[in-house]
Amino acid sequence: MRKDTIDGYHVEVSPSICRFARSPGEQTELERRACDEIQKDIRRHIDDVGSVIVVAETSSTCEFCGYAWTESSEYFNGGCCDKDIEAEDQRTGKEFTP
């Protein structure tokens, strides 16, 4: 049986982006800038802070169809779309059959 133990505490701070972004890329850029400003403000104004680190949240998707990446391979996503299969066929020189 699993036993859970609290090993320590830290504070997580998330930015509040009020402006409506026009694209997902713009949204992440606004978040990064807001996090950089929060990081500077925390260092400047708050005592007893050991470290302030901006952490990127990442995810993996197929570059062709945008489907979530589910495979351990970094080249082939199990045939999520025709282009994924085509790329695998070209990479391996074999024809993939699901």
Ligand SMILES: [Zn+2]
């Ligand atoms: Zn795909």
